Amino acid sequence: MKIKDLSVLAGVIGIVLMMILPIPIWLLDVLLIINISLALIILLVAMNTKEALDFSIFPSLLLITTLFRVALNISTTKLILSEANAGEVVATFGKWIANGEIAIGFIVFLILVVVQFIVITKGSERVAEVAARFTLDAMPGKQMSIDADLNAGLINEQQARERRSKIEREADFYGAMDGASKFVKGDAIATIVIMLINLIGGFIIGISIHGMSFGDAMSTYSILTIGDGLVSQIPALLISTAAGLIVTRASSEGNLAEDLTGQLFSYPHLLYIVAGTVMFLGLFTPIHLITTAPIAIILFIAARTMQNNLDRKQVEVEQLEEEQQIEEVRSPESVINLLQVDPIEFEFGYGLIPLADAQQGGDLLDRIIMIRRQCALELGLVVPVIRIRDNIQLKPNEYVIKIKGNAVGGGELLLNHYLAMSPGYEDDSVTGIETTEPAFGLPALWIDEAVKERADLAGYTVVDPPSVVATHLTELIKRHAHELIGRQETKALVDNIRESYPVLVDELIPSVLTIGEVQKVLAKLLREKISIRDMVTILETLADYGHYSKDPDVLTEYVRQALSRQITQQYAQEGEAMRVITVGPQLEKKIAESVQQSDQGSYLAMDPVSTQSVFQKLSEQVNRIIQMGQQPVLLTSPAIRMYLRQVIERSMQDIPVLSYSELEPNVEIQSVGVVNL
CATH class of the missing domain: 4.10.860 (DNA Excision Repair, Uvrb; Chain A)
Incomplete structure (x- = not known):
């Protein structure tokens, strides 16, 4: 054990021995001065702490100092009763406060005890009790706030752990303070009892044993009792004040003196x-x-x-801000900062400011948090922080959504209206401003509050402007999810898996595949709206087949086959046959013969006439399925799936292309159309 550990243990043992063994008068004087000095140190430290947790040892220290004062009281009582002498410190304090008038000394001492017991100790005890209860009650709300900041990307996982740890330590501290304050209350009561023992017992012993006269006994033991009480109560008062400062201290940037001034x-x-x-x-x-x-x-x-x-400070601050602005314009760093591109941006005109202003009832920020949570659950992707800013160059009611600095969508909103989409038939009683639903391009109407109830009864889908924006933003994020996952994001996902599956990650990266190669596979999956939430299965598959091929297209096909259950549940309705458009044998043969090999991998090189023919026939089948109110799904053999996807990717990006090996054996398939040459 270290010397400081041994010294603390020896000090606590010495305090206990003081209650039993006799102490020389000179040593008692030294210990009394140490007690006063220690109490003053504790008070000064409490005044200079910024937060209660900066003095987290205080509850334990409160117990030790209380025990030390009780031991000193017992030692002084033994000396007062046995020798009618408790040292120079006790005698000096007694004579100083009495000043020749014992009655005045007693009154002053009793006032000090009352202040200590009723004002300081009682108040500190109550504040500690309330602070402990409020801290415990506020813990769930604080935890939810931390989770919200973490989901919004305002803090990282390490900062979240530190904040959670601080909340737990605060609850433990105030709970300990609630119990430790009882020690101070008990010490004040014990002081009153000891005072009565010293006075009455000393008066009896002085007359019966020491042979003192009535006046001498009264004078001697009164002064010693007052002195002993003061020597004990002054440190107790200082420590009680420190306890009150600790539990009433709110978190701030400075200490007590700085905050006061x-x-x-x-x-x-x-x-x-x-x-x-x-x-x-x-x-x-x-x-x-x-x-x-x-x-x-x-x-x-x-x-x-x-x-x-x-x-003067206001003028200095204004001058400093002007100088900083000028310096930022002149400095090369200001140009470098302009090169940074945000992954996702939401810009809007000044007329849409109420959407994002919480004071005006806007809940856009809360909706964005839910969008990020929804994308994490549906796609397995951690969506970057979405930057929200107003843009005076836009129309008042216009908004633009950008991915990596480029606009990918936008629209106009009427805040005091609702967007109503027809159920398939028009109702002449529902009138409004014609527009287009921005997320899916459906015809719609902007209607006011008076028409809303009528539209609901007519079967229209009616949504408010914030919901329109949230839906549009969600769909654009899903459509461009493959652009939002880079090597850094992939590494974060892999590191998250490493915590639970270190063997899997160590085997795969970097000996089999690099982070960049894994990122290409994940991007291809997200491009076709396949969730990457099951990262363990994805990495297991890449570890199995990464030794045979480094081609991301080939590896993606293996991963899709491993995710067959997930893909089946995504496109097949439970209890119903899965309606698909199949690829004829002639078209499959044509595609297979058009595959070319190169150093960068394989690619499809089909002639333009055949490609145009495939587009035309596939469009006819897709339009027929859509008119039937069904989701078109294209089903083909595993060998040509990725090449067929390359053919229709530009013009029919939203049409899913599946292979037979990506569907579970128990799913029932019904062909509702065939595409052939």
């Missing part, structure tokens, strides 16, 4: 009022001006000086 004297005009009030007392009351005028003048000068300082 910075907050109490931050309003100079109030000091002018106080100075005028004090001067009024001197002029119109029996209080003489000699008493009030100096104080009023000092307050006036202080207020004037503070006002000048505040004005």
